[in-house]
Amino acid sequence: MGIMAALSLAVGVSVFIFGMLLMKYALENSFREKLGVILEKFTSNRFSSVFTGAFVTMAMQSSSASSVLTAAFVDSGILSLYRAFWIIVGANVGTTFTGLLTAFSFTETAPAFCIPGIILLSMSKKRKLNSIGIFLTGFGLLFVGMALMGEATGEIKNYDFFTEILISCSSPVMGILTGCLFTAVIQSSSAVTALLQTLGNDGILGIRQAFYIILGSNIGTCATCSIASMGLKAGAKKVSLMHILYNFFGAVIFLVIAEFFPLPEIVENYFPGNIKTQIAAVNIVFNISTAVFALVLPIREKQTQVRHIVFSKRASVIVK
Secondary structure: OOOHHHHHHHHHHHHHHHHHHHHHHHHHHHHHHHHHHHHOOOOOOHHEEEEEEEHHHHHOHHHHHHHHHHHHHHHHHOOOOOHHHHHHHHHHHHHHHHHHOOOOOOOOOHHHHHHHHHHHHHHOOOOOOOHHHHHHHHHHHHHHHHHHHHHHHHHHHOOOOHHHHHHHHHHHHHHHHHHHHHHHHOOOHHHHHHHHHHHHHHHOOOOOHHHHHHHHHHHOHHHHHHHHHHHHHHHHHHHHHHHHHHHHHHHHHHHHHHOOOHHHHHHHOOOOOOHHHHHHHHHHHHHHHHHHHHOOOOOOOOOOOOOOHHHHHHHOOOOO
């Protein structure tokens, strides 16, 4: 029975991630030709770069995907490391959107979005309508996955092994390691946040446990960019290293703050009785606070020659 409960939980997480991938594909299909232009044109300063990173990440539904894309553009000479850093800062902010979305109680009604989505996919041959259909289907599947996770955690919480793992997450080190490893394996911090919301809603874990796991999750999400940069040049590897260091030191700073200042409990008091919103809020506070802290640092851009990218409908051309 324990194996079946764990399998059901894995299926729920898989459906959730599949929904995210569908939404990502639909938005990429619509904006693929514009992403390079957006990243180059709207990153003239640190503030616009952070906003652009957040926007692109919300559109792609993945901070890992936007960081890999950023590393690839640095590798090609389209972006400087300075701009890439601020895009990554914004990507961390943008990834909180999914957690905020899943904090609301759409589980019963949102799966119905799959119906018009599948109808559009079945009946339309137009690219834009197909993209809309894919997006709606993915949006519905997000909440189907949430429902499946909820059913699975209702069974799995009765098993001692699972309970002991979550109890160990009351320790900062174990909580961060658990979040880091689990996110690195499934390569989606948004899916981890959604799972935490489900576990919290079922009374299986508290806000402080979720807080530690979220800190680790933000470190674990760097794994995708690190793996992707292995086959690229030194510039892309530097982007990966910046991503890791930024998230790591952000987690350490917040961990120290939380040990002396009851930040998770303060957030809990602001949203009493709604653990899903509490977890989403903790994630938002962490990522926005680290972004604000980074923005006030006296970082200056080293003047380097950056290529410019010109997109046409049929091809993309890179010119110096």
